[in-house]
Amino acid sequence: MIEFPNNFAWGAATSGPQSEGGFKKKHQNNFDYWYSIDPNAFYKGVGPDTASNFYNDYKDDLKLMREAGIKNLRTSIQWSRLIDDFEEATVNQDAVDFYNNVIDEMIKYGITPYINLHHFDMPIELQKKYGGFESKHVTDLFAKFADKCFELFGDRVHHWFTFNEPKVIIDGGYLYKFHYPLKVDGPLSVQVAYNINLASAKAIQKFHERFSEGENKIGIILNLTPVYPASGAEGDEAAAWFANLWDNNMFLDPAILGHYPKELVKILQDDGVLWDSTDEELEIIKNNTIDELGVNYYHPERVQAPQISPKSLQDWMPDIYFDNYEMPNRVMNVDKGWEIYPKTLYDIAINIRDNYGNIDWFVSENGMGVSRENRFIKDGIVQDDYRIKFIKDHLKELHKGIEEGSNCHGYFVWTGIDCWSWLNAYRNRYGLIRDDIHTQIKTIKKSGYWFRQLSDNNGFEE
Ligand code: BG6
Numbered sequence: 001m002i003e004f005p006n007n008f009a010w011g012a013a014t015s016g017p018q019s020e021g022g023f024k025k026k027h028q029n030n031f032d033y034w035y036s037i038d039p040n041a042f043y044k045g046v047g048p049d050t051a052s053n054f055y056n057d058y059k060d061d062l063k064l065m066r067e068a069g070i071k072n073l074r075t076s077i078q079w080s081r082l083i084d085d086f087e088e089a090t091v092n093q094d095a096v097d098f099y100n101n102v103i104d105e106m107i108k109y110g111i112t113p114y115i116n117l118h119h120f121d122m123p124i125e126l127q128k129k130y131g132g133f134e135s136k137h138v139t140d141l142f143a144k145f146a147d148k149c150f151e152l153f154g155d156r157v158h159h160w161f162t163f164n165e166p167k168v169i170i171d172g173g174y175l176y177k178f179h180y181p182l183k184v185d186g187p188l189s190v191q192v193a194y195n196i197n198l199a200s201a202k203a204i205q206k207f208h209e210r211f212s213e214g215e216n217k218i219g220i221i222l223n224l225t226p227v228y229p230a231s232g233a234e235g236d237e238a239a240a241w242f243a244n245l246w247d248n249n250m251f252l253d254p255a256i257l258g259h260y261p262k263e264l265v266k267i268l269q270d271d272g273v274l275w276d277s278t279d280e281e282l283e284i285i286k287n288n289t290i291d292e293l294g295v296n297y298y299h300p301e302r303v304q305a306p307q308i309s310p311k312s313l314q315d316w317m318p319d320i321y322f323d324n325y326e327m328p329n330r331v332m333n334v335d336k337g338w339e340i341y342p343k344t345l346y347d348i349a350i351n352i353r354d355n356y357g358n359i360d361w362f363v364s365e366n367g368m369g370v371s372r373e374n375r376f377i378k379d380g381i382v383q384d385d386y387r388i389k390f391i392k393d394h395l396k397e398l399h400k401g402i403e404e405g406s407n408c409h410g411y412f413v414w415t416g417i418d419c420w421s422w423l424n425a426y427r428n429r430y431g432l433i434r435d436d437i438h439t440q441i442k443t444i445k446k447s448g449y450w451f452r453q454l455s456d457n458n459g460f461e462e
Contacts (some may be wrong), residue, residue: 002399003459009073009112009410010455012065012432013365014118015164016081018419019054024094029080029121030132030173031422034180046425052417052435052442060444066109069443069452073106074114074294074364074412076164077153079145080123089144096152098285103156108205114294114364114412115153116161116221117146117203119170120179120422127181133192139199146203152212160207160218161294161364162200167249169196169221175317178423186317187273194275196284197254204288220255221294221339221364224248225301226347230325234382235305239322242267243303246318256293256356258286273316293352294364296414297345297394300339302327333390335371336428342393349401349408362410366394369421369428373445382434382445390446392460413451417442 017031028036035047048151054061065073079086082095115155122132130138154160158183163169172179172203174189200220207218227247229240245264253261259282268274304325331340352361368390376383391413402408418431428436432448455458 001457001459001461002396004399004411005402005409006458007409008458009072009412010069010451010458011074011112011114011189011410011412012068012070012414012416013074013114013412014054014417014419015116015121016076016078017048017051017077017119017121018421019052019417020078020081021051021053021055022049023055024098025078025081026084026092028124029078030127030180032080033124033127035460043421043423043425043427044418048420050177050437051420052437053440054417055098057440057442058098059105061417062102062105062109062111062248064433064442064444065109067226068416069455070416070432071455072112072410072412073416074112074116074161074232076116076119076121077104077149078121078231079118083123083145086123086126086141086145089141089148091148093151093250096202099153103153107156112159113157114159114161115149115157116164118142118162119164120172120433132173132181133195133199136186136195136198139202143202147206147210150207150216154211154216158216159292160216161221162203162218163196165223165296166193166196166200166220167247175183183340186315189318190268190273191275193250194277198277198281199252200255201285201288204290205284208288208421215241217291217360219290219292219294220251221296222248222251222255223296223298223365224252224348225297225299225344226351227232227301227303227322230302230304230327230349233305236303236325239303239305242318243301246321246348247301252356254285255290256359258289271316291360292409293359293361294412295348295352295361296365297348297363298366299333300341300344302339310349327353333370335367336369338369338392340368340390342366342397344397345394346397346401349398349406350404352408353401353404353406358405358407360407360409362408362412363394363398364412365414366391366411367414367430369424369430371427371429373429373434380443382443382447384445387432387445387447388450391451391454392462395460396462 227243229236302325303322417433418435
């Protein structure tokens with residue numbers, strides 16, 4: 001039996017934009033807008049407007065999730081739903097009622113809410129008017145929105161998160177064109193990354209002004225993977241060293257340690273692309289670090305020395321320092337195109353223990369996306385043994401890290417109920433619960449029944 005520490009938090013993660021649907025939303029976010037102008041950019045032309053209908057189904061959905069052993073639920077409040085006037089942070093009453101009801105209903109079922117404030121969703125008005133997080137003004141508006149959430153829901157929500165995966169916001173929106181605003185601008189991506197860290201710290205500052213220490217916790221959710229070099233060759237090692245700084249430390253260090261890695265600052269400075277910052281802002285970052293860290297992990301990052309000759313620094317992109325590397329014979333989830341490598345979770349656990357003060361952390365997302373899951377339906381239930389194996393293999397590595405002293409307090413699977421994906425709509429399903437998007441009938445999968453046992457027994461038989 002692999003047993004986890006007492007009070008280990010078993011949960012699932014989702015997000016507002018991927019589950020709620022667009023019902024009664026007054027404002028659009030960047031994805032709602034992008035879909036409205038270019039539906040073909042989305043898998044099979046399916047957008048976020050219906051998602052898994054959580055806005056209307058939340059009562060039944062939460063009940064079902066609890067039946068699948070989900071005792072903690074991480075979701076997000078949509079900025080574009082809650083707020084009416086973004087400058088003043090006035091609210092839409094419908095949205096306040098909705099989020100109040102959701103939180104109350106979670107508590108009714110004994111599901112602890114973990115609430116995130118930004119899951120890739122920028123109100124489109126702020127993107128159009130100010131360039132979203134290209135602008136420092138928007139960092140203040142985000143902090144106002146966050147503070148409004150603390151005021152409205154902080155009596156019942158004790159785990160708050162400022163951002164989900166800031167790295168994906170810059171990769172998608174400013175480097176590789178898979179999220180709106182679809183820009184390719186290396187230097188701008190550096191500034192946006194800095195501004196997001198600043199926005200996070202400003203929100204945490206508001207949090208500290210409102211709550212006394214220990215009462216509630218605030219954190220950030222990062223997609224972490226130690227970067228593994230393709231080989232021991234100097235060029236590959238150097239590529240992995242930079243990629244680690246860029247992909248991990250650029251967010252981890254300010255969030256936990258309150259400052260940026262000196263080496264990264266020097267490289268960006270030498271390249272002439274360092275962010276614009278003030279002493280006052282750096283002080284805010286220094287004084288407003290997180291209490292707990294969420295780690296999203298799906299697949300490892302492997303890199304090699306850049307294969308093409310470096311582009312001129314006028315076209316600065318992080319790619320001048322590293323290329324991705326596809327290791328031969330790696331184990332793949334072919335549907336999603338991601339490598340499966342559970343050992344990374346152990347490496348993450350040890351890295352946090354040794355280099356980040358052994359901060360309180362949890363796995364805030366981990367899961368397996370599989371397409372055409374109706375292939376596996378037998379007697380009305382998806383027989384997703386592959387998902388059970390995936391979760392078990394990752395939990396074993398996590399457990400090893402915990403046994404060796406890493407301070408991990410929970411594991412949240414992505415996801416509870418199959419939900420809409422940014423680029424893949426419903427192609428790859430991750431849920432413990434199937435959503436038949438034609439009938440909106442939701443059914444617990446075999447993995448959901450297994451997860452219930454896992455969460456009730458606080459562990460599993462190997
Ligand atoms: C995470 C995101 O990076 O990966 C989720 O936080 C996302 O929002 C999940 O859905 C799975 O990725 P995808 O692209 O298959 O939806």
